[in-house]
Amino acid sequence: MELKTLFSPKKIGNVQIKNRIVRSATFMFLAEKYGYVGERLFKMYEELARGGTGLIITGAAAMDPSAAGGPYQVCLYDDSHMAGHKKVVKLIHEYDDAKIAIQFNHLGRLGYHPKYPNYAPSPIPYKGTGITPKELTTEEVREFIKKFIDAGLIAYECGYDMVQLHAAHGYFLNSFISPYTNFRSDEFGGSNQGRTKILADIYDGIRDELGNQLPIIIKLQSQDFIPNGITEEEGIEIAKIISNAGFDGIEPSGGGRESIEFMKNTLPSKIIKKLEEENYFLPFAKKMKPFMRDCALILVGGIRNPITAEKILQEGDADFISLSRPLIYEPELPNRWIDGDLSPAKCISCNSCLEVMQEGPVYCVTKRNLEKRNI
Numbered sequence: 001m002e003l004k005t006l007f008s009p010k011k012i013g014n015v016q017i018k019n020r021i022v023r024s025a026t027f028m029f030l031a032e033k034y035g036y037v038g039e040r041l042f043k044m045y046e047e048l049a050r051g052g053t054g055l056i057i058t059g060a061a062a063m064d065p066s067a068a069g070g071p072y073q074v075c076l077y078d079d080s081h082m083a084g085h086k087k088v089v090k091l092i093h094e095y096d097d098a099k100i101a102i103q104f105n106h107l108g109r110l111g112y113h114p115k116y117p118n119y120a121p122s123p124i125p126y127k128g129t130g131i132t133p134k135e136l137t138t139e140e141v142r143e144f145i146k147k148f149i150d151a152g153l154i155a156y157e158c159g160y161d162m163v164q165l166h167a168a169h170g171y172f173l174n175s176f177i178s179p180y181t182n183f184r185s186d187e188f189g190g191s192n193q194g195r196t197k198i199l200a201d202i203y204d205g206i207r208d209e210l211g212n213q214l215p216i217i218i219k220l221q222s223q224d225f226i227p228n229g230i231t232e233e234e235g236i237e238i239a240k241i242i243s244n245a246g247f248d249g250i251e252p253s254g255g256g257r258e259s260i261e262f263m264k265n266t267l268p269s270k271i272i273k274k275l276e277e278e279n280y281f282l283p284f285a286k287k288m289k290p291f292m293r294d295c296a297l298i299l300v301g302g303i304r305n306p307i308t309a310e311k312i313l314q315e316g317d318a319d320f321i322s323l324s325r326p327l328i329y330e331p332e333l334p335n336r337w338i339d340g341d342l343s344p345a346k347c348i349s350c351n352s353c354l355e356v357m358q359e360g361p362v363y364c365v366t367k368r369n370l371e372k373r374n375i
Ligand SMILES: Cc1cc2nc3c(=O)[nH]c(=O)nc-3n(C[C@H](O)[C@H](O)[C@H](O)COP(=O)(O)O)c2cc1C
Pocket: 024, 025, 026, 027, 028, 058, 059, 060, 103, 166, 219, 253, 262, 263, 264, 300, 301, 302, 303, 322, 323, 324, 325, 326, 353, 354, 357, 362
């Protein structure tokens, strides 16, 4: 079978992506101390670009000193960080027209920073740490909006092709859009429109400065999968608002540390029967696709098989497919498929990569074990 659509180019905003394969944002624990980008990340990104991925989204980067999850998370909020980022962008662009987006995140109520309180729209404790976050005043929310906008402008200066806001998995921006964590009575709370205002304001702020020069995409919570969280119906409504706000692409995801639905341990491809079981955000994508006009739908979650990926793209249920765990195992996966080996990704979604992420640099434990035994 020819993978005509999977390997055809398409634009996100004004940026042409050479194929439909996106590397979903993946925190690799590879920054140098205090969040600088150095040799280990240069090597990792170069491998991904060499492997044929069309658009690489970086791991979550801190857009403010209070945003990081530890000293080894990439930062980009002042001039001192820029040299490493510029070098990553240059390396990527040297590889057959690969493109790179930076993902910006703030851990919000899920944080554990020694110096800063956790910030959130409302003081709802996170059960994982027992910490009650600091509720932001309206003025402080505006200051955070400015921090995201400024980070977008620095990213543009570094040469990134686009930015992605992380508004999923329970972090800062997700906590604004979720009725589970946002009980505000000012303009940043209330209805779906109010709870998403922070996202629209960040979008508008970057657009006002840069026009269409820097596409802005978003990893967007489709459902929280917790009581009183975002329901599927609300998720659709929110996606509609975001698409109408002008965002250039939406990558729907869902769940978070309080419900790990975004990292489902799907069965290996060969024994999956239904497309929707393996590609677990596909049912949601199908519901949101009809109202997304100039906004690309980037489908993530359990995509392992190039033939089903092609089918999803051909049927118009998504514009791009996005992979995280498979590219940890096989950074060269897109080229393997281009070269005609259409067997599914070797990743078995065992989540061993997530386990080691708590301790240090991310790798696939399954792959390493197999290599050790020469299998
Ligand atoms: C080690 C690891 C780190 C991750 N880091 C991020 C991140 O920084 N930002 C993000 O939005 N998602 C992150 N994710 C989630 C992935 O982007 C993706 O949504 C999820 O793994 C499902 O896709 P997959 O089935 O292709 O792995 C991470 C996943 C893994 C395994």
